[in-house]
Amino acid sequence: MELQALPSRIGQVRRIVSAQLRYWHLDALIDRAALGVTELLTNVHRHAQPDKMCTVELELLLDRLTVSVHDHDPRLPQIHDAESFATSGRGLSMVAAVSESWGARPHGEHGKVVWFTLPASVPSTPPVLVPASSVYGVTATDPLLADLETVPDEDRVPEHAPARSAVVG
Template sequence: MISHPSRQCTVELQALPSRIGQVRRILSAQLRYWHLDQLIDRAALGVTELLTNVHRHAQPDKMCTVEIELLLDRLTVSVRDHDPRLPVVEDAPDLSTCGRGLAMVAAMSESWGARRDASGKVVWFTLPTGVSGVSGAPGIGLGLAEVESVGEVEAAGVVG
């Protein structure tokens, strides 16, 4: 029996650099609302890497959905896009300025993976919360059309 319900936050966006920063701010506000401040840096790094991959590689468009889900003692961050090609962890040359994103996600997360789905693919990672029975109200799914800044997230009541 599950004693605590799942909590979710979903954001749909076009993976452009300006939108990636907005998603980081929304993710940070949501994790503060769930009292998971200790996960903000790692979750923000992971979602930035996944969204950067969508921006750089996804075809035919850069549209994607970010989902943050808290279930019991595990936070899962996933990014869904329309490109069915699965990402590959590369062995980047020492002086390369790119190609290390998935290796960083793998190193900082408890687990990660990718799978194809009916509309493209989903790439995800998990972080342990370190807390059993996390308190806090259920999350509210917000789209970027509705929220343009952390101040608006706080005004919308997502941050408690």
């Protein structure tokens, strides 16, 4: 998305990034991605010359999310040691702390791209199998189950457990 990096727009971009990550089922990355994009956009707002126009891109490839911000200022950012009581100057340090990697490179004739990556492996949770008897009210002696193996008692859902679909995951 292309935008002018103004404080009023940064909140909107955070919401858009959060919504996209929810759509991709990457909810666990929302806080870190929103913090990182906020810091990168704040840097554009505070430091970029000649204007505050930029482009934010999210790219999901295999197991890695890359968030990048392109602007028109060719000067590459650097991490600075902020004083203990300073109210600014920690943006890139925070990006480095929450990301897997980050960097900056020239982009085009006049401009740069600053990016960070987050591991995007979706945790795989094995499906929970629920005995057919608790879902459909059939019993082990029911002819429908004649060809199925009996579920061991230790694998059965307790009687007080709420009924769910046959596979939850």
